[in-house]
Amino acid sequence: MSAVSAQMRQRLLSAITLIAFFTLWEFACFATGVSDLILPRPSQIARVLFDKMPLLWPHTVQTLYTTLAGFAMGVLAGIFIGVVIGSSRLA
Known part of the structure; x- marks a missing residue:
């Protein structure tokens, strides 16, 4: 495996991990019904930052x-x- 291929694999793994983390966070907040004041969903945080x-x-x-x-x-x-x-x- 070349160095470029290994670097691309590492970046892809990092991106997948980050996406999985935020997806699980979103799902966990939605599924458990935790209050938005306690733990807001990532989509809410992104929307407020944009606004x-x-x-x-x-x-x-x-x-x-x-x-x-x-x-x-x-x-x-x-x-x-x-x-x-x-x-x-x-x-």
Whole structure:
């Protein structure tokens, strides 16, 4: 079996597992009649996310901006500290 074939098989297995998980979750919620407040079905979650996307999008962008800014500051601080330690005679 080639490496590409093994990788494709692994991806297919992952996709099937994910689909099976959500299908079982949907069926279990429907079959047991559990309250939507306790455990909502995946289809309900997807519908609400789709309906509320205009409200969520600005917050998603802000979170991404904040995360990237923090990452950039961490990288710059790491480079600075690395240069200082690397140029030190004690290192």
